[in-house]
Amino acid sequence: MPQKTPIAVLISGRGSNMTALMEACSRPDYPARISLVLSNRPDAIGLKTAHDAGLPTLCIDHKQYGKDRRSHEKAVDEAIRQSGAQLVCLAGYMRVLTPFLVQQWQGKMLNIHPSLLPAFPGLHTHEAALKAGVQRHGCTIHLVTDGVDEGPILAQASVPVLPDDTAERLAARVLEQEHQLYPRVLADYITKLNLA
Ligand code: GAR
Numbered sequence: 720m721p722q723k724t725p726i727a728v729l730i731s732g733r734g735s736n737m738t739a740l741m742e743a744c745s746r747p748d749y750p751a752r753i754s755l756v757l758s759n760r761p762d763a764i765g766l767k768t769a770h771d772a773g774l775p776t777l778c779i780d781h782k783q784y785g786k787d788r789r790s791h792e793k794a795v796d797e798a799i800r801q802s803g804a805q806l807v808c809l810a811g812y813m814r815v816l817t818p819f820l821v822q823q824w825q826g827k828m829l830n831i832h833p834s835l836l837p838a839f840p841g842l843h844t845h846e847a848a849l850k851a852g853v854q855r856h857g858c859t860i861h862l863v864t865d866g867v868d869e870g871p872i873l874a875q876a877s878v879p880v881l882p883d884d885t886a887e888r889l890a891a892r893v894l895e896q897e898h899q900l901y902p903r904v905l906a907d908y909i910t911k912l913n914l915a
Contacts, residue, residue: 724914725754726905727804729795729812734765735894736810736831736901741772743902750909755802757795759814775802781814792820799824805914808905809863818865828863829908831901833893835859835875840868845886845893856880856889858897860904874904 723744728737737756743749756769759781770776777798784791796819799807809830821828834844836859839851848856857877864870876896880889 721750723752724750724805724909725803726751726806726808727755727757727799727802728753728769728808728810730756730758730763730765730810731760731813732763732765732811734763734768734811736897737765738768739898739902740808740810740905741769741774743906749902750906750914751806754804755799757798759791759795759812765811788817789819792817796820796823806905806909808901810901815867816863821863821865824863826862829873829901829905830861830863830868830870831897832859832861832868833890833897835877836861836868836872843886845890848880849884849886849889854880856893858893858900860900873908874900876900 728740730737741753744752753774756766756774756776758766758778761778761780766776766778779791779794779798781791805827807824807828809828834840834848835855835857838853839847845856855877857875859875860873861870862873876899878892878896
């Protein structure tokens with residue numbers, strides 16, 4: 720069995736994508752293992768989920784750094800490196816990154832976004848999709864670059880927008896896709912980089 724690639728998962732809240740990655744990583748044939756779950760918010764539910772599952776967790780609260788984004792990111796970067804992670808998966812990490820952290824992990828940091836990028840970057844993507852009247856909506860996994868929700872797209876998954884959709888219903892159907900897509904794309908990317 721080849722060695723599993725250590726990954727850090729960065730979250731800010733619920734952590735359902737983290738859980739999907741956690742479940743995938745628990746399979747013996749999956750090419751990654753989680754070396755750290757890190758949150759910028761102490762109240763992130765996902766931190767408890769990860770802790771209860773026996774994973775190393777850490778909170779580096781951005782509020783303690785005031786406006787000094789760089790120092791916060793330096794601490795985050797150090798913690799990721801100390802864990803031995805070779806890749807970083809942003810999974811609902813709701814911080815805009817500065818070029819510092821982006822450069823540290825160029826080509827090694829993935830993000831999941833709940834829209835078919837380049838459509839609907841930013842927040843409230845499901846509301847925006849309904850308002851725009853699109854027929855299909857979905858999620859994207861991309862590499863992180865300096866622009867917010869930009870960067871080379873690795874994969875997307877889509878669902879039809881139904882006539883009676885609310886933002887909540889649409890979000891739930893997209894989330895199901897997110898949970899399937901992220902583990903699959905991460906495994907493919909590890910294979911592509913020949914890390915495993
Ligand atoms: C997910 O829908 C993810 O795509 C989104 O936040 C949610 C986190 O949920 N990410 C972004 O909007 C990033 N721009 P989760 O904590 O349950 O995984």
